[in-house]
Amino acid sequence: MEKKWFTISVYSENNVGLLNRISGIFLKRHINIESLNVSKSEIEGVSKFTVVVFTTEDWTRKIVMQIEKQIEVIKAFYHTDEETIYQESALFKIGSHLLFDERQIQNIIKDSHAQIVTVSREFFVLAKTGKREEIEEMYRLLKPYGIMQFVRSGRITVTKAEMKISSLLAAMEK
Amino acid sequence: METLKDKKMKKSADTRMKISGAEAIIHCLLAEGVDLIYGYPGGAIMPVYDELYKFQDQLTHVLTRHEQGAAHAAQGYARATGKVGVAMATSGPGATNLVTGLADAQIDSTPMVCITGQVPRHLLGSDAFQETDIIGISTPVTKWNYQVTKASEIPEIMAKAFYIAKSGRPGPVLVDITKNAQFDELEFEYKPCTQVRSYQPYPKPDMADLQEAAALINTAKKPYIVYGQGVILGKAEEELKALVEKSGIPAAWTILGLSAMETDHPLNVGMVGMHGNYGPNVLTNECDLLVAIGMRFDDRVTGDLDTYAKQAKIIHFEIDPAEINKNVKVDVAVLGNAKESLKLLLPLIKENKHEAWHSEFKKKQEEEYEAVIKADLYPQKPGLTMGEVIGSINKASGDNAVIVSDVGQHQMIACRYARFTQTKSNITSGGLGTMGFALPAAIGAKMGAEDREVVAIIGDGGYQMNIQELATIFQNKTAVKIVVLNNEHLGMVRQWQELFFEKRYASTVMTNPDFVKIAEGYHLKARRVEERSELDEAVKEMMNSKEPYFLEVRVEKEDNVFPMIPSGASVSDIRLK
Numbered sequence: 001m002e003k004k005w006f007t008i009s010v011y012s013e014n015n016v017g018l019l020n021r022i023s024g025i026f027l028k029r030h031i032n033i034e035s036l037n038v039s040k041s042e043i044e045g046v047s048k049f050t051v052v053v054f055t056t057e058d059w060t061r062k063i064v065m066q067i068e069k070q071i072e073v074i075k076a077f078y079h080t081d082e083e084t085i086y087q088e089s090a091l092f093k094i095g096s097h098l099l100f101d102e103r104q105i106q107n108i109i110k111d112s113h114a115q116i117v118t119v120s121r122e123f124f125v126l127a128k129t130g131k132r133e134e135i136e137e138m139y140r141l142l143k144p145y146g147i148m149q150f151v152r153s154g155r156i157t158v159t160k161a162e163m164k165i166s167s168l169l170a171a172m173e174k
Numbered sequence: 175m176e177t178l179k180d181k182k183m184k185k186s187a188d189t190r191m192k193i194s195g196a197e198a199i200i201h202c203l204l205a206e207g208v209d210l211i212y213g214y215p216g217g218a219i220m221p222v223y224d225e226l227y228k229f230q231d232q233l234t235h236v237l238t239r240h241e242q243g244a245a246h247a248a249q250g251y252a253r254a255t256g257k258v259g260v261a262m263a264t265s266g267p268g269a270t271n272l273v274t275g276l277a278d279a280q281i282d283s284t285p286m287v288c289i290t291g292q293v294p295r296h297l298l299g300s301d302a303f304q305e306t307d308i309i310g311i312s313t314p315v316t317k318w319n320y321q322v323t324k325a326s327e328i329p330e331i332m333a334k335a336f337y338i339a340k341s342g343r344p345g346p347v348l349v350d351i352t353k354n355a356q357f358d359e360l361e362f363e364y365k366p367c368t369q370v371r372s373y374q375p376y377p378k379p380d381m382a383d384l385q386e387a388a389a390l391i392n393t394a395k396k397p398y399i400v401y402g403q404g405v406i407l408g409k410a411e412e413e414l415k416a417l418v419e420k421s422g423i424p425a426a427w428t429i430l431g432l433s434a435m436e437t438d439h440p441l442n443v444g445m446v447g448m449h450g451n452y453g454p455n456v457l458t459n460e461c462d463l464l465v466a467i468g469m470r471f472d473d474r475v476t477g478d479l480d481t482y483a484k485q486a487k488i489i490h491f492e493i494d495p496a497e498i499n500k501n502v503k504v505d506v507a508v509l510g511n512a513k514e515s516l517k518l519l520l521p522l523i524k525e526n527k528h529e530a531w532h533s534e535f536k537k538k539q540e541e542e543y544e545a546v547i548k549a550d551l552y553p554q555k556p557g558l559t560m561g562e563v564i565g566s567i568n569k570a571s572g573d574n575a576v577i578v579s580d581v582g583q584h585q586m587i588a589c590r591y592a593r594f595t596q597t598k599s600n601i602t603s604g605g606l607g608t609m610g611f612a613l614p615a616a617i618g619a620k621m622g623a624e625d626r627e628v629v630a631i632i633g634d635g636g637y638q639m640n641i642q643e644l645a646t647i648f649q650n651k652t653a654v655k656i657v658v659l660n661n662e663h664l665g666m667v668r669q670w671q672e673l674f675f676e677k678r679y680a681s682t683v684m685t686n687p688d689f690v691k692i693a694e695g696y697h698l699k700a701r702r703v704e705e706r707s708e709l710d711e712a713v714k715e716m717m718n719s720k721e722p723y724f725l726e727v728r729v730e731k732e733d734n735v736f737p738m739i740p741s742g743a744s745v746s747d748i749r750l751k
Contacts, residue, residue, distance in 0.1 A: 072372050
């Protein structure tokens with residue numbers, strides 16, 4: 001079966017040990033976590049894990065079933081890129097002198113719609129939100145000038161289809 | 175003067191009272207109907223042991239000689255009774271010694287609650303004496319685990335632990351309790367847990383799935399049932415039998431399904447799997463419908479998946495959604511508890527006999543009898559076989575003993591030849607294959623089913639992995655019957671070395687101690703059998719004993735277990751020799 005990018009979304013109770021339990025499921029099957037983000041969800045007290053993997057649909061489905069089996073997991077889903085709206089964020093720390101010495105940098109900032117978060121005498125910080133490829137393109141363009149620090153966040157995703165967690169929770173509580 | 179007992183009685187009468195966390199743990203256990211636990215004391219769990227001392231008339235604590243023994247004893251108790259087994263240990267090494275038992279209970283779906291002590295909250299993460307991250311260590315081998323750091327959490331967490339351990343597909347739960355939480359006081363009130371909102375243990379069988387399943391069953395020419403432990407855990411023994419009898423479908427057991435239906439039932443055709451019976455394996459690849467009930471298509475059952483039952487439609491009755499299409503792709507999945515599902519299925523099933531199909535099983539059975547069984551059970555040459563020992567135990571027990579087997583050749587032989595008339599009678603480490611399981615598990619089984627004969631069948635290898643539990647047996651006068659089938663080898667590994675590693679017997683020869691003397695050293699009645707002529711009489715003497723009894727049987731050193739599906743081969747390629 002063909003390998004693809006899948007986004008796994010996990011709605012769970014907010015529990016200390018759960019991240020360990022969930023990451024163990026990937027570990028056991030040697031599936032690399034390409035990106036991971038944990039945050040609160042649209043529902044009070046419910047956490048949301050967003051995990052990106054590059055593997056077959058069959059493996060993804062099996063992993064999702066194993067995740068859903070964990071006691072504190074409310075529901076887990078998986079989606080292809082086409083089924084989701086997704087973004088990542090990145091921060092670039094760059095020497096301030098380049099702003100003046102290299103005119104091309106200003107063009108890169110403008111063209112990529114990046115934001116200048118802060119500027120100091122020594123460095124300035126660019127923030128860029130977008131698809132992985134866009135961030136990578138910006139990285140490629142900036143690299144020749146010297147990047148002091150770079151960091152990219154995990155993918156965050158909302159699905160085009162409804163996830164119905166609230167009604168599921170209501171049914172569970174009945 | 176108010177005695178300790180009066181005080182306790184008064185306290186039990188109150189629903190709300192201020193007590194220590196340690197005492198609360200005892201009240202939680204009592205509220206869950208626990209009257210017997212296994213364990214081993216140590217620093218971080220001492221406050222609980224102090225309470226156990228005060229409550230010893232209501233709650234028996236059995237001191238094993240190793241925490242692994244405590245875990246397996248709790249498992250044996252759970253498997254024999256269907257109730258939750260409880261094991262307790264201190265922090266650090268006490269806790270890590272439970273891990274093998276947890277893993278075993280996890281893979282064999284055994285309801286168990288383990289309670290471990292932990293260093294006080296303020297020392298957590300400081301590498302304190304006997305501190306270990308047992309939550310991190312036990313996460314992959316528990317259904318759920320939790321670290322309690324405040325006394326006030328104890329009632330709710332204990333209630334949740336028992337509910338999770340026993341509901342749905344059962345499994346082990348570990349509750350780690352810091353020492354400060356044991357000492358601190360709380361307002362005690364106990365409410366049993368009846369639901370956890372993110373946890374749906376009992377999926378409802380879908381009528382449309384059941385109808386589809388029934389249509390397949392009613393029209394199949396060569397349908398075949400394979401049943402597993404889900405039948406026993408789901409208390410669906412009667413429903414299974416009713417289904418088999420009404421549909422006339424030949425039924426085979428997995429190692430953990432064994433004893434769900436009486437062995438001698440005419441529609442029972444034997445065991446599937448690596449050392450299962452010939453017909454049940456070969457005919458898996460000739461049936462046109464495979465009905466899997468409460469089993470999980472373990473690789474020891476299926477062999478090579480690419481050639482497993484490819485010609486057949488497959489129906490899977492299963493409580494755990496994660497098992498559906500995990501190993502084998504199925505045509506119809508009926509989610510739900512086996513009892514409920516089979517009850518709903520039964521009225522939809524047409525009566526049938528499938529006589530011609532049964533005769534195919536019979537033919538294969540005769541082939542296996544000539545090639546293997548005859549020589550196993552009624553050997554003509556000198557040298558005792560493991561099979562004839564099991565036969566002798568069947569005879570002496572009237573097919574009515576609880577058989578607790580360890581792991582290896584003797585286990586396969588026991589599961590092939592032991593006969594059962596009651597459910598929950600075959601206790602063995604199936605999924606994990608834990609050597610050292612049987613001796614402590616037999617202790618738990620006997621304490622859980624006191625009115626039954628419990629016979630532990632163990633190899634000379636596994637026996638020495640938890641031999642220290644002989645002391646537990648002696649101290650508690652637990653009348654288990656211990657049979658060690660001594661072939662002076664790690665027999666199963668030796669068999670593989672003979673067949674697949676060109677007879678390079680690396681580290682499988684055992685120079686053993688005098689097992690009879692050792693048993694006698696533990697004050698047990700003990701006997702050794704070396705001749706066929708003594709066997710039946712010795713087994714009878716053992717079975718008639720009211721006390722624990724140790725029997726060593728010297729068996730052939732280099733016998734092999736057949737049939738055998740070589741690892742990774744197809745069920746069709748099962749070897750008779």
